[in-house]
Amino acid sequence: MAPGIPVIEGSTHGHDVIPVKAALEYFEKRGLPDYSSIYNEIKAAASPYLYSGSTKDVGANRVVFGEAVNLVLDGLSKEEAANKVMVIDSKLSDIKMISEYLYTTDD
Numbered sequence: 001m002a003p004g005i006p007v008i009e010g011s012t013h014g015h016d017v018i019p020v021k022a023a024l025e026y027f028e029k030r031g032l033p034d035y036s037s038i039y040n041e042i043k044a045a046a047s048p049y050l051y052s053g054s055t056k057d058v059g060a061n062r063v064v065f066g067e068a069v070n071l072v073l074d075g076l077s078k079e080e081a082a083n084k085v086m087v088i089d090s091k092l093s094d095i096k097m098i099s100e101y102l103y104t105t106d107d
Contacts, residue, residue: 001013001014002018004026005022005023005026007019007025008022073085
């Protein structure tokens with residue numbers, strides 16, 4: 001993820017705001033003008049809103065999805081699930097539980 005962008009390349013941080021330092025290194029590497037005076041002046045604004053997201057009590061959507069899929073898979077044998085279900089991992093760590101369910105053998 002985020003190929004060629006220093007600091008965040010290969011991490012999931014490409015889904016978020018790129019840190020100014022990483023962005024400036026990226027611009028410099030690509031031979032773009034020095035934008036540091038602009039970016040270094042940007043200050044975060046306070047938000048009066050309370051954002052409530054996932055917690056230990058309220059799971060993240062990816063986790064809830066993974067658990068729901070596993071409930072469906074529990075009704076299938078491992079062989080049947082492996083034959084009928086294709087897992088495409090897009091590097092969302094919570095989807096990992098599904099592929100582990102399908103491809104982990106009981107020894």
